[in-house]
Amino acid sequence: MTESKRVIPCTEAVRQLWDYLDDAISPEDHDKVERHLSFCRKCCGELEFGQEIREFLGSKTSQEIPPEVKARLERFVEEL
């Protein structure tokens, strides 16, 4: 079996899942993760959860600014 065909264990697949989602791993590693996911239901769950956490982080941004801070910064801008 060549290096790129090697089956990787869950620990290695999990370590690379977010990078896999980000497309931040080499094509060889990408293939290894995909091959692992093709037979490992548990790691598919990890992958889905990784995606959910990314969306969770993206949803927790707010553009709120306390009125007193806004007023001070507006005064700062006016004085530029």
Add this chain to the structure above:
Amino acid sequence: MGEGEVRDRSREAFQRLAAAELPALYSLARRLVRDGAEDMVQEALLHGYRSFGSLKEDATGGRWLKTILVNVFRDQLRKRARSVEEFPVDEVEEFSLYRTLIDEDPLPYSDTLHHDFLQAFDKDDVRVVLMRLPEIYRGPLVLRYMDGFATKQIARLLDTPLGTILARIHRGRRLFEKELWIYAEEIGLLRQEAVR
């Protein structure tokens, strides 16, 4: 901007841009630093005002101000370089929130355990957890997943090799998962959710 249009780079034009972007700038600063978000925004505005003439397109003004803010953050990181510590990664590298939730089953009546766990946190909780992360990990994590910067752009803005940024995002994610779990235990969030 179309050909022949005149770009307004007056003081008043900058003030209009800055006023419109204040909430976005302040909220980004609050995600990046524990204290001093307001000072950071002021410094970014000052830099922005001085270099307003270099803004090429009006439509990108908000993003342009955000990148200036990230530059200010980078300069602060550099000044604090000696006190910024790498985290002992081995401790978190093997942590999996997904599996911890399965093993600990904190919401025994939930059919969608992982989803419901995340739903227990609001924006303020997430900020508390983010602030527990060393800033060298928090910065790239926030910029990538909360503000949508590409990893290559983060590397350029923070003047750090791409490989280092990728590693810090990776470690940042692991740390975030672990701190989220610790925080949930500390404040009894899981117990509250269980009785709801």
